[in-house]
Amino acid sequence: MSGNCSENRAIVIGGGIAGLLTARVLADRFETVTIIERDRYPEESKSRSGVPQCHHVHSLLTKGHRILEQLFPGLTASLMEKGGFKFDWTADFAWLLSVNDVWTPRFPSEINTCICSRNLLEFTIRKHLGNFSGVEFLEDATVTELLTNSDRTAVEGVAVRVGRDRQMELSAQLVVDASGRNSDAPKWLETLGYETPQETKVNSFLGYSSRVYQLPELKARDWKLLYVMPSAPNKPRGGIIYALEDNSWMVTLVGLGKDYPPTEETGFLDFARSLRNEVIYQTIANARPISPIYPYRNSQNRLCHYEKLERMPEKFLVLGDAVCSLNPVYGQGMTLAASNALTLASCLERQEQSRGKGNFEGLSRRFQKEIAKVDRVFWSLSTSDDLRWPTTVGAQPDPITKLMQKYLDRVMKATVEHKSVYKALIEVMQMLKPPTSLFAPHILLKVLQHELKSTLTRKTIDDNFIHHVPKMGPTEP
Template sequence: MDDDATDNHLRTTEPQADPQAESQEDPQAGDHAVVLGAGMAGLLAARVLARRFARVTVVERDELPEGEAAFRPGLPQSRHAHVLWSRGVDLIELMLPGITGKLVGAGAHLLDSPRDFLWLSPADWFRPVSGARVLLASRELLDRTVRREVLRNGRIRVRAGTPAAGLVAGPDGRSVAGVELRGGERLAARLVVDATGRTSKATAWLAEFGHPAPAVTRYDSHLGYSSRYFAIPEDPGRRWQGMYVQGRPDLPRGGVLMPQDGDRWLVTLIGNGEHAPPVRDEEFFTFARSLRSPALYDAIRDATPLSAPTAFRGTANEWRHYERMERWPAGFVVLGDAACRFNPVYGHGMTVAALAAEALAKEIRTLGPEEIAAASRRIQRRTTAAAAVPWQIATSEDMRYPETDGPPPDRATRILQSYMSRVIAGANTDPAIAARFFGVLSLTSSPGTLLDPVTMVRVLSKWRLPAAPDTADYPAHHGPPVGRAVGAERAQSRPPAAGQ
C-alpha cells in the first residue's frame, strides 16, 4: 500500500503520546524540520527543506571546527580518498550556486577522468581520453565549504556537540513529532530526517514505536584502506595529475593517488581480505611496490610523507530496506548512508547524497509542511531509489572477489559481470565506449547506455581482447621517471596471485 497517509494500519501495541511532550510542544513546530547529521547528506537535505520550512535545525553530535578545515570524528573516512563525480558536482552546484568555484579557489581540483589520470583498469590502461569530470578535495575542505554555503540560508541553524537520543511520538502515538537530545531536551518538529550515516540508530528508534527491524541486504568484500599524505615532488615530465591502479580477483590490491588542497597528494592503498594494506611506514611503501604496476610506487618513493598511514576497514555494502516496511511513521525519513551505504572504493557516497536531496526536493516542491510529514512513506521510497544504480555497481563488482560475504550472484548478475568485463576491455581501446562507461560510473548516464544496440555492437566487436591480460608497467602515453629502473624491484615484491 503506497499512499500518502503513511501509516493507516491499526496497531494493538502503540507507544502512547507523552503528555509532557504535548504540553511543551513549540507552537511553531508545524513549520520546523530537524535534520540529524551535518555530513553531506544532512546538509544538502537541510538546504532543500529550507525551501518549504520556515526553520530547519541540523543536529550534529560533533563539535564543528571553526575557521580552517579540520578532521572530526563523525567523518571517519575523511582521511581517505574521496571523489565527487560529475553528477554530484552538477547537483550541488544547482543547490548551492557558485560552490564549485569556491572549492576550486580553495585548492580543490576539477579534473577529467581518465584523461588527467594514469588509470590501470582490471583489463588495461585507459587512454588519455575525456570521460567524466571529477572533483577532488580533502573531505575536510568539502565539509567546511558545503556547511558554510548551506548556513548562508537564514532559515537553517546548527546545534553542534549535541547527540540525538531518540524520536518523540506525536499525539497519536504513531507519528514522529520531534527529537529528543541527550540530556532530555526536546525539539518539536513537523519532520525529522535521519542523516547520521553508518552510526544511525533509526532501527532501534523505530522499534520503540512498535516497528519490526527492516530487512537488510549486506555484501562485505573485506576491503581495507591505508592512507597518508605526501608533499608533491617536483617532476617537470609529469603529465598526469592523479593515478588509479586497480586490483582484480587474481591480485586484490590497488592504490589511488589524488591531488588535494594544500599542494598535497593523498595516497590510499586498497586490498581485500588478507591483502588489506598495512599501516606501518615502511610496509606502506612495500605494499605500494607490490601493485600490478610500479607507477604509484615510483611516484611516491622519493616524496616527503606529511602524515603517518591511517587505516579504515568499515567498507561493507549494507542496505537497510526501510522502503519495504509495511508501516512507516508520518514525519520521519532516513537518508544517505543511514539507509544504504556502499563500499567507498567506487566513490559514489557523496553523489548519492546529492541524488537523494534532489529526489527530496522533487517530492516536496508543491507541498506544505503538514503534507510533507504525511508523505513520509513515499518520500522514503523515492529518496532511497537514488541508491539503486550505485548499489548495483558496487555489489556486482564486489561479488567478483571470493572473499566477499553475501548472497551469491544469480545468473543475471554473472551475465552482467561478464558483459562489464568486455565493456572495460573495450573502453581501454575505444574512446566511444570509454565515454559511455564513465558516463555510467559518474552516475550521469543510465546503465542502459551500455546496453543500447550501438554500444553493444562496439563492445562485442572487441571480443578477442583479453579481459584480464598481463599489462605493461606504464601506459604507452606516459613512461616511468627518467633513469629509474623498476622491473627487477617490482618482480621481487609481487605477492603470489590469489589462490596460489
C-alpha cells in the same frame, strides 16, 4: 533554541554531506532548519571525529558534482578558490584497468567534477548553507531519541544531549535522520514499538590505509588521480593517488578479502610495491609523508529496507548512508546523498501539491519507497563488482550479474582501442547514463570488433605499456 511546536521547523540529525544537502532542500520549505551534529565543527577545513572517512580519498562523481552545483550555485568556484581542482574524468584520470593490465586512454572531454579533500568539500558546503536564512547548527549535540505524539503515530521532535550532560527537547514538523552508517534509527523505532528494517549486506572485506604525502614536482605527472585497480579473482590489492588542495597528495592503498593494507611505514611501502604495477610505490618511495597512516575497515555494502516497513511513524524520514552505505572504493556515497536530497525535494513538492502546505501525512512511507528506487541503482553497481570476489559474503552473482561482469570486461578491453567506448564507460561510472547504454549498437559493435581482432591476433601487451602511464592525447575525434 526554542522548542515551540507551532514553529515551522525541520530537524536534520547529523551534519555530514547527506545532512547538509538535506538541510539545503528543507530550507526552501521551512522557516527554520536545525542541523543537530554530534561533533563541534572545526573552524577551518579540518578533520573531525564523526566522519573518520575524511582521512581517505573522496572523489565526487560528475552526477554528484552537478547536483551540488545545482543546490549551491557557485560552489565549484568557492572550492577552486580554496585550491580544489577542476577535474576531467577522461583527461586527468590515469587508470590501470583490472583486465589485460591496460591503462585507459587519456583525452579531454566534458565529463568534469571538482576534486579536493572531503574536509574542504564539507566545509565549503557548510559555508554556502549558512547563507540560507533559517538554517541553524546545533553542534556538540547528540540526538538520543525520537519524541512522538501520545499514540506514537507521528514524530514531533527529538531529545538531544548537548555537550556531556545537558538534556533538551526540540520539536519540529519534520525530522530527517542523516546520521550515517551507524544510525540509531532502527533502535529508536524499536523503542517506539515499530518493526526494525530488514538489512541486506554484501561484504567484500575491503580495507583502506591512507596517508598524505608531499610529492616532488614532476612534469611527467599530468594526471591528478591515478588508480591501480585490483583484479578479480586473485589480485586483491590496489592503490590510489589523489591530488589535494594544498599541493599534497593522498595515497590510499586498498585490499580486498581481508588482505588489509598495513598501517606502519615499512608494511605500507611493501604493500604499495606489491601492487600489479609499481607506479605508486615509485611515486611515494622517496616522498615526504605529512600525516599518519589511517586505516578504514568498515566498508561493507549495507541496505536498510525502510521501504518494506508496514508501519513507519509519520513525519520521520531516513536517508544517505543511514539507509544505504556502499563499498567506498566506487566513490558513490556523496552522489547517493545528493540524489536522495533531490528525491526529498520532489517528494515535498508533490506532497504540498496533493495535501497542501504543512501536511506531511503519508510522506514517510512514500519517501522511503522513492529513495529505495534511487538507492537500488547505486547498490547494484557497487555490489555487482564486489561479487566478482570469491571471498565476498552476503550474496552470489545471479546469471544477469555474471553476464554483465563478462561484458564489462570486454568493454574495458576495448577502451584501449576506442576512445568512444571508454567515454561511454566513464559516463556510466559517473552515473550520467545507465549501464544499459553500454549496449548501444555503436558501442556493442566496437566491443565485438575489438574482441574479434584480439582473438585473431592474440596480441600480447607490451611491458612498457603496463609500466608507463600514458600521457594525455588529443580530444576524441
